[in-house]
Amino acid sequence: MSDNAVTGDRLSLDDYIADFTERFEGPAADCWKLERRQTFVEQGSASYDAFARGDWAEALRLIDERKPALREYHEQLAERGLDVRRVRVVEQPVSPYLIWELNSLRQRRELGELIRVAGHDLVAPHEAGGALPEVVGIDEAVVYQVLYDDDGVATGAIRSTEREQVARWRGVFVALFDRSEDIADFFDREIAGLRPPGAR
Helix, strand or coil: CCCCCCCCEEEEHHHHHHHHHHHHCCCCCEEEEEECCCCCCCCCCHHHHHHHCCCHHHHHHHHHHCHHHHHHHHHHHHHHCCEEEEEEECCCCCCHHHHHHHHHHHHHHHHCCEEEEECHHHHHHHCCCCCCCEEEEECCCEEEEEEECCCCCEEEEEEECCHHHHHHHHHHHHHHHHHCEEHHHHHHHHHCCCCCCCCC
16 A cells, blocks of 8 residues: 555445535535546546547537536535635646546636645655645544555545644645645636647
């Protein structure tokens, strides 16, 4: 096992979603997420499905189509006083998946999610013990390492509520967040106008 791993309770995907949702919808003030993998499979996303079959125009249209519902969602989070923060690690050359995801995340940033992009140079000092995992946390109460199969499909999570472990992972996240670039600036410079290879 990598030294960069959360240790705790192993949860099925359904149990992880249920546990996270209960905490997220409770009196949470801060939800933080570190995305390290360069490719995922987004189950249940019509825009991702369009991207995966090479229909780039449809993928972008569907991102735009969801904007009113996503705006309402972020307005509700703001009313609750809940900050949602994300660090998205992006390596060069940018993967086809990330060209799609960064379009989606750019919209989320516009609507209120606090999203920053970290290059490999920023994460490298944290990876002496192995690649950083995909980590989600709520306040200083819980951290989850989300687990994926080789294709990038979520399979479950490892949950820890142990104070020192949560503080360690929150510290890694904050260190990266504070030094990373706002996604809007990164997107305008590196992603705007790109389309995945083979997309029509």
